[in-house]
Amino acid sequence: MRLKPIALSTVVLLSLAGGGWYLQQHKKSNPGVDSAAPANPASAASGAAGSSSSKSPPQTVGVMAARLQDVPVTVEASGTVASLKTVDLRAQTSSVVREVLIKDGDTVRRGQVLFRFDDRPDRANVERARAQLARDRASLADAERQYKRAQELRAQNFIAPSALDSSQAAVEAQRAAVQADEAALRTAELSLGYNELRAPMDGRVGLISVNPGSLVQGGSAAATPLLSIVQMNPIGVSFNLPETQLAPLLAATRAAPGEKNPPALDAQLLMPSARGGSEQAAKEQPLKGKLGFVDNLVDSSTGTIKVRAEFDNSQQTLWPGQYVRIRMTLRTIKDAVVVPQAAIIQRGNERSVYVVGADKSAEMRPVQTRYPFGDWVVVEGLKAGDSVVVEGKQNLRPGTPLKTQPAQLNPAQSGGGKRGAAASAASAASSASAAGA
Incomplete structure (x- = not known):
């Protein structure tokens, strides 16, 4: 009976020895297997995720190239047509x-x-004044003759000196009467002219x-x-600007060093169209004018200053009391780099855009916005021709592979050509001074 446990122990020992020999032979034939194994399961999972990320398909985005153009710095306000x-x-x-x-x-x-x-009463007064003048002129002529005769008699001592003085006084009195009659005649003729x-x-x-x-x-x-x-031509448009626009406005009206005359500021009216009240009429028939007047006081109760522009109105398209919107160009930013405002990413006080890199991946580029106009904005930190992401930037991260296509902008958004669209009065108020900086 004792032989059976001894046999079982012998079988177990032989099995363990055989397993050890097999592992030793396997290590010799596959060196470095232990070092290639991951240190822990989490590291293995992370490596697998990175591998699948690098092989993810590129994300489709809409892009547009940054433009180089001249941008007019404008202010826009509501105004009222007023006769000068x-x-x-x-x-x-x-x-x-x-x-x-x-x-x-x-x-x-x-x-x-x-x-x-x-005019019949006034004509009668004129005739009466003329008759009185004629009578007093005749009396003056007689007095002058009497005075001349008195001088001759006095020279011969035939009359006293007082008689000569009286004759002279009579001449002077008649001359004064004639002058009064002439003035009365002019007054009567003036009344007749009324x-x-x-x-x-x-x-x-x-x-x-x-x-x-x-x-x-x-x-x-x-x-x-x-x-x-x-007065209908020329005609004025009065409007108010916020006091924050006063400094840029005055700077634009000052003559440059070495020049005598200040530059003429252009103004453009945006008139409602008869076909639905839009501002298409300004594009069909633009009305251009010039700055005519800046008030000498800022209204402390409203924080605004009154300004007036003058326009040619030979066609009488403007009517006193009419409501219009006016756009005034203060200066022009030469060779500005502009991008759609939709491309700007704002995080606190920082602004950036996604640019398509050379390897077709997303690259975040910090920028500084200088002046918004319409749906576009002047920026610093980009070069003309840089391809910026306009559509589909919400889920992007730096390094994300990209598949690009032209961004689709509607006609209202694509108005950023040489002419440029104006910012609203509120945005222009804050940005024109920034553009001047």
């Missing part, structure tokens, strides 16, 4: 309207007769408030209003 000159006409003499020589809304020229009043009311300037008349036969009061603050005339 407005005159309210009133009668200077109380009379009855005899003729109205114009109609409501007529265009008149300077010096054109508009009204005629009943019976014809002429246009003081070129312009367009408004509603006429009197008719032939109307009695008008004149010559006082309560004088009867007749009509108003507004």
